[in-house]
Amino acid sequence: MASADPPETRHRIKIRILVVLASILAFLAIFTSWIDRQALNTDRWVHTSGKLLEDKTISDAVATYAVDQLYANVDVSAVIKQRLPKDAKQFSAPVAAGVRQFATRAAQQAIQSPRVQQAWQDANRIAHTELVSILKGNNEVVSSQSGTVVLDLRPLVLQLADRIGLKKQLNQKLPPDVGQLQVADSKDLDTAQTVTKLIEGFAWVFTFGSVAFFGLAVYLAKGRRWMVLLAYGLGLVAAGLGAIAVRGALKGLFVDSLANTEAANEPAKHAWDIGTSLLQSIATTVIIYGVLFVLAAFLASPSGYAVGIRRAVAPTLRDRRELVWSIFGAASLIGLIVWPPDGFRQLVLTVLLIGLAGLGIEALRRKTLVEFPGAQRGDWMRSMRERAGRMTSETGRRVGSAFRGLASDEVRQPEDARIDRLERLGELKEKGILTAAEFREEKQKVLSA
Numbered sequence: 001m002a003s004a005d006p007p008e009t010r011h012r013i014k015i016r017i018l019v020v021l022a023s024i025l026a027f028l029a030i031f032t033s034w035i036d037r038q039a040l041n042t043d044r045w046v047h048t049s050g051k052l053l054e055d056k057t058i059s060d061a062v063a064t065y066a067v068d069q070l071y072a073n074v075d076v077s078a079v080i081k082q083r084l085p086k087d088a089k090q091f092s093a094p095v096a097a098g099v100r101q102f103a104t105r106a107a108q109q110a111i112q113s114p115r116v117q118q119a120w121q122d123a124n125r126i127a128h129t130e131l132v133s134i135l136k137g138n139n140e141v142v143s144s145q146s147g148t149v150v151l152d153l154r155p156l157v158l159q160l161a162d163r164i165g166l167k168k169q170l171n172q173k174l175p176p177d178v179g180q181l182q183v184a185d186s187k188d189l190d191t192a193q194t195v196t197k198l199i200e201g202f203a204w205v206f207t208f209g210s211v212a213f214f215g216l217a218v219y220l221a222k223g224r225r226w227m228v229l230l231a232y233g234l235g236l237v238a239a240g241l242g243a244i245a246v247r248g249a250l251k252g253l254f255v256d257s258l259a260n261t262e263a264a265n266e267p268a269k270h271a272w273d274i275g276t277s278l279l280q281s282i283a284t285t286v287i288i289y290g291v292l293f294v295l296a297a298f299l300a301s302p303s304g305y306a307v308g309i310r311r312a313v314a315p316t317l318r319d320r321r322e323l324v325w326s327i328f329g330a331a332s333l334i335g336l337i338v339w340p341p342d343g344f345r346q347l348v349l350t351v352l353l354i355g356l357a358g359l360g361i362e363a364l365r366r367k368t369l370v371e372f373p374g375a376q377r378g379d380w381m382r383s384m385r386e387r388a389g390r391m392t393s394e395t396g397r398r399v400g401s402a403f404r405g406l407a408s409d410e411v412r413q414p415e416d417a418r419i420d421r422l423e424r425l426g427e428l429k430e431k432g433i434l435t436a437a438e439f440r441e442e443k444q445k446v447l448s449a
Contacts, residue, residue, distance in 0.1 A: 023235025233293025
């Protein structure tokens with residue numbers, strides 16, 4: 001015999017499990033999406049690396065590195081000695097030390113210039129493009145580069161040398177590998193390619209798995225779907241806040257592992273903040289989605305305020321359906337233009353969420369038509385005015401009754417009131433506030449009243 005319980009009761013445990021799983025997957029999707037978009041998207045990588053160099057603390061550290069590379073690979077003192085007059089050649093060493101301080105300051109200023117900023121971004125774009133090609137199995141790139149990806153900062157070093165007038169002399173003397181940072185090596189190629197595939201796969205699975213579990217929970221919760229909306233919305237908010245908390249907790253570990261000296265701590269902190277800014281953005285977006293789900297749940301709930309709102313919009317949803325969908329379509333299009341999706345997965349997710357929003361609007365429209373089939377424009381305002389009038393009348397009635405009750409008590413029980421006043425006078429006398437003479441005088445007034 002089939003159960004007579006409603007579906008939402010029979011599937012209550014399943015629904016709760018599905019919503020919890022959907023929230024957990026949303027939390028994991030934040031991190032996999034961040035890694036995928038930050039590490040494997042060249043445009044995003046170049047944008048972030050540009051922001052890193054624009055940061056004064058980080059750019060000063062890069063300038064110091066470039067000057068250190070200059071002095072570590074070239075005998076600057078000897079170069080300067082060749083250019084000094086014969087009588088001044090003995091001062092080449094102290095001059096080189098002074099030039100180093102000047103070079104560091106010049107480098108710090110140069111790195112903030114558009115020319116050097118562009119050179120930095122170009123170097124990062126080339127290195128990252130090669131890296132992504134290798135990680136995604138581009139055999140041609142792997143064979144030509146021997147599986148090695150290098151971030152070439154040699155042009156940056158030469159530009160800094162040019163700022164202090166040494167480029168011509170140093171261009172031929174600098175070793176070929178000066179300023180070159182190895183990003184990837186063929187030894188770790190197989191592992192890196194496997195990790196890349198896992199990151200891309202998990203980003204898809206976690207993102208759309210969360211939506212799928214939510215959709216299944218909504219399907220099973222017929223009659224109480226607004227509660228699933230509310231629970232999933234709160235789950236998304238919790239996932240976003242959790243990701244932000246993890247970002248803050250990992251900052252200390254990142255700084256400790258990256259910074260070998262006290263001077264490197266501050267640049268490492270700035271690098272973490274900039275490098276994880278996309279993670280912060282994704283988490284914030286998830287929180288916003290969660291808030292929107294909570295608002296949708298409120299509109300569909302049996303709350304008196306929600307019912308009033310549905311009653312107010314019922315005539316518009318019924319009689320001006322084309323206008324409603326036109327506004328929805330325009331808002332969706334504007335959103336896609338102002339906040340374009342970053343990649344194919346993001347585009348699919350955005351389209352899916354727009355579709356879910358459309359289904360929600362249609363469900364709200366049908367619900368209001370069932371609840372208020374004869375609702376007319378202005379009914380809600382008239383109802384609110386009537387309700388406000390009833391509340392005012394009720395408040396006035398209660399206040400009047402209270403005053404009348406006080407007055408009637410005074411009329412019906414004058415002796416009780418007199419006794420209370422005498423007791424109060426006795427208490428004041430005992431506490432020393434009234435003297436014996438003052439007590440007798442006040443007592444006589446009460447008795448003669």
